[in-house]
Amino acid sequence: MSQIENNEVLQCIHDRRSVRRFQKKPVSAEQLTCLIQAAQAAPSAMNEQPWYFVAIQKRELIEQLGQLLADSGEDPYYGASLLIVGFGRREAHSPITDVTLAMANMMLAAQSLGLGTCWIDYSRHVFNHPQFAGLQRSLGVPEGYFCVGSLIVGVPDEQPQAHTVQHQIVSVVG
Amino acid sequence: MSQIENNEVLQCIHDRRSVRRFQKKPVSAEQLTCLIQAAQAAPSAMNEQPWYFVAIQKRELIEQLGQLLADSGEDPYYGASLLIVGFGRREAHSPITDVTLAMANMMLAAQSLGLGTCWIDYSRHVFNHPQFAGLQRSLGVPEGYFCVGSLIVGVPDEQPQAHTVQHQIVSVVG
Numbered sequence: 549m550s551q552i553e554n555n556e557v558l559q560c561i562h563d564r565r566s567v568r569r570f571q572k573k574p575v576s577a578e579q580l581t582c583l584i585q586a587a588q589a590a591p592s593a594m595n596e597q598p599w600y601f602v603a604i605q606k607r608e609l610i611e612q613l614g615q616l617l618a619d620s621g622e623d624p625y626y627g628a629s630l631l632i633v634g635f636g637r638r639e640a641h642s643p644i645t646d647v648t649l650a651m652a653n654m655m656l657a658a659q660s661l662g663l664g665t666c667w668i669d670y671s672r673h674v675f676n677h678p679q680f681a682g683l684q685r686s687l688g689v690p691e692g693y694f695c696v697g698s699l700i701v702g703v704p705d706e707q708p709q710a711h712t713v714q715h716q717i718v719s720v721v722g
Numbered sequence: 723m724s725q726i727e728n729n730e731v732l733q734c735i736h737d738r739r740s741v742r743r744f745q746k747k748p749v750s751a752e753q754l755t756c757l758i759q760a761a762q763a764a765p766s767a768m769n770e771q772p773w774y775f776v777a778i779q780k781r782e783l784i785e786q787l788g789q790l791l792a793d794s795g796e797d798p799y800y801g802a803s804l805l806i807v808g809f810g811r812r813e814a815h816s817p818i819t820d821v822t823l824a825m826a827n828m829m830l831a832a833q834s835l836g837l838g839t840c841w842i843d844y845s846r847h848v849f850n851h852p853q854f855a856g857l858q859r860s861l862g863v864p865e866g867y868f869c870v871g872s873l874i875v876g877v878p879d880e881q882p883q884a885h886t887v888q889h890q891i892v893s894v895v896g
Binding site: 550551552555556557558560561562564566578579580582584585586587588589590591593595597599600601602603604605606609641642644645648649651652653655656657659660661662666667669687688689697710711713714715717718719720721722 | 724725726729730731732734735736738740752753754756758759760761762763764765767769771773774775776777778779780783815816818819822823825826827829830831833834835836840841843861862863871884885887888889891892893894895896
């Protein structure tokens with residue numbers, strides 16, 4: 549590659565949308581492995597790799613999590629059949645940056661596999677809530693980790709339009 | 723695409739390294755535009771697009787920034803000829819997530835163009851330091867923004883090995 553034209557990476561970046569409607573088809577184990585490996589390929593400060601992911605495909609559990617803090621009857625996970633929750637090690641140098649970069653890799657890897665994703669911040673409020681401290685442990689998250697965010701993943705059942713760019717976003721000092 | 727084999731996006735994700743040695747060749751204006759457009763294609767909470775980037779190609783300015791807080795004689799920007807500093811709007815819903823996801827897009831876009839990058843956290847300490855508050859303004863950053871991080875960008879002059887994966891990083895609840 550290395551050209552701008554016919555560049556599948558640029559195409560993938562520009563084609564990605566936040567998807568909130570999914571077909572009933574499951575994400576395969578092979579696809580999930582692919583996403584996790586993409587996350588692991590992200591950089592991290594001092595190579596600490598301070599990330600941990602919980603991939604939940606058990607529909608009832610996703611629903612239960614969705615009900616813990618949701619004010620309304622709305623499902624914060626939009627009925628997705630796969631939820632990947634990202635955690636960072638509290639004592640690491642830059643856990644939020646590192647876990648977010650790893651999750652960005654997952655979003656683009658998913659797009660390249662024909663899967664849609666949407667970043668769901670709601671999980672942070674659940675998993676970092678003192679009342680639900682036992683949840684992380686029960687899902688195998690090591691001690692000393694906190695939730696950075698989550699992704700819902702699935703086969704898209706919608707094709708949202710691209711957002712228009714809202715404002716000037718760059719100064720070039722050449 | 724959408725297959726795992728011969729998937730240029732997955733390839734790009736796995737081939738990316740943090741690069742700290744660059745050839746003297748400049749990043750072209752066309753390549754820089756490409757990186758900024760990739761950033762703009764990232765998702766943001768409530769579609770706020772709460773990001774702003776300063777792309778600095780003026781070598782003396784990069785050097786000056788590098789000397790503001792560096793303890794030692796080391797150059798925190800590794801002699802790079804392009805520094806892209808990312809800022810987020812303080813009052814936005816999730817500025818750190820949004821700007822980091824945008825910068826992740828830039829890192830992979832750069833990789834796809836044959837460019838190397840490295841996330842440099844040092845810029846946060848400079849730009850968010852009260853002593854240097856005037857700096858942001860002088861570089862055109864709107865009021866109410868703070869620095870999330872930065873990337874050095876250039877034509878790689880090294881091919882670092884991939885890091886080995888350090889530990890178990892996933893629980894699957896199926």
